[in-house]
Amino acid sequence: DDLRNQLKRREFAPVYLLFGAETYLRDLAAKTIADLVLANSSLREFNEIEHSLSESKIQYALSDAEQLPMIDARRVVKITNVKVSANSNKDNLKEEDEEILERYLARPAETSIVIFIADEFDKRRKISKLLLGKCVSVEFDELENAELIKWAKDKLREFNAEADTRAMNLLVALVGNNVRRLTNEVEKLAVAALPDKLITYELVESLVPNSREISNFDLTDYLLAKDKTRALQVLKKILDDGAEPLMLLGLISYNFRRLFLSKELMEQGVERKEVARIMKLHWSKQEDFLAAARRTEAKKLSWIMQKIAETDVAIKTSKGGGGTVGSRLQIEMLVCELANLK
Template sequence: MNYREIFKQAGQGKIAPVYVLYGAETFMIEEFIQFMKQQVLDEAAIDFNFSLYDLEETPIQEAVLDAETMPFMDERRIVIVKNAFFLTGGKSNSAVEHDLDSIQKYVDQPMETTVLILIAETEKLDGRKKIVKQLQKDNTVVSFPPMHGQELWAWMVRQANKQHAQLEQGAATALERIVGQDLRRLTQEIEKIASFVGQGGVITEEVVDQLVSRTLEENIFGLIDKVSALELEQAMRIFYDLLKNNEEPLTVLHLLARQFRMILQVKVLTQKGYTQRQMASQLGVHPYPIKLAADKSARFSEAALRSILIYLAEEDFRIKSGQIDKVLSMELFMMKIKDLLQVRA
């Protein structure tokens, strides 16, 4: 089941006794929990009938015992269980001892007066496990993958509408370019911009560029853009702006190395036929940086990328060993980039 369907069903009063929520989009998982609290619980009795457990700190049997307890002054109670490792192929890293038989028995016969929500921050559940098979059969397993493309833009439009503002498509594209796909920060930025344009106002691309501060990651990609195009004056300007914002030159070097490494990895995986979504899963990163890296990978030969990474590693050593000033090192890198880009296998 996808998350849109689960919101729809809950809004219609179709509440399941057990849910499994998994995926990278933790903001939407939190939104669903808040939605369920509004749908299921009487506000006056929330403190008595809402519980949150983290299996890194609390044994599962305590959460099960709570789930087996009748609600107080209400028809239902909600029990949230975070870090439900037993649904994945992984193991718990904590010293807490869990009685996993207790959760299996509960899932076999759940309380009708309890909504138990199991949360696993993972891209994939372990479908070989009995409990996962049973929950999938009951159709209460919900994936929350990252949003992208038209789906993300439509979500941003809805967020703007909630603030009584209109969001132009160009503005949505600019927001994704600057902020990425972090729904929490996108929500904050849209609320800020909507307040600026006022009720009934229109959020344009120009307003977004004026009001939304760029992330360090986007500035680094911008720096790579200018460097790869040999627009060195603009590249230097971005670098000096980062210094004015109190960014450490060594931090900039490390981020440059990380992004060039990702561009290399994306280039290699593209040649092997991977999709961008598969790359994100393989590399353990959000899909948006993969998209940015893919857009830039065609500008570099594989040999040039390896040459750049070797150069940055050597400069990292020279800076840390006191052989060169860290600002001078970055300035020299941008002056030498033309030679590095011409390296061929």
């Protein structure tokens, strides 16, 4: 927010350091800085320089920063692929670079904006502390589910499109916290929703592949195998990793709904390959998924879907306690009930 406000006021720092797990927003920030600094540039191609430290050395990048811009008031020098790792053997910004770096940071060129874009950045390292102390530093953490939904809604507004709550929850549950992919999926959905510009749950379900699938179909498989212990272990790991209970419930519902539909298709005589195509199954998961659909009775799958719907209502009405604790309890109770199903 601080960076956004500074950029809105067209207040530029001489040196920026951008790092963190959320690389899409990090790269977008670097692009935004460059776009604003060079907004009126007639020779941008000469005044926007990029040095990758995987191919170049820091002294060459800083040498470019010390040169005067061509005709324009400023130039932008991006220093990308910066690595200051916990393992110094992986570094491309090394201890021997400290002197030249410190010298530049003490008196940065007035006509240049330098942007360090770090892929790996251990804040405990000495050279990291130098950068943190002298640069305007922004760490881009992975977004939480609520932030992802807000991001997706904001992007939809750019396309004059909208989505209901169920559709947004499913979208984030399927995509996960990859903002780059979330942005791409939102753009795809906005086009697919024409002319109504309303994105529905069914549209998300049909167009968005699941990149957040529980590994090897673990949770669903353990539930169908009545392995309550392992199902609860997997559930705990997913929740401890930061998944919101309601999002996770949507993902569980999505998995069982696809199983149910696959079961119906196979009972209608649709070939295995065609079922896999319709369900958009990744080739590595087809065998396990279709085997689970074959061996599970349709009546059981229908009952499971009903129980999931009841849990959804219980969470939304705070039955058994509100907040994350109450929601988590409802999910745990559901998993126990499904794993005990005869």
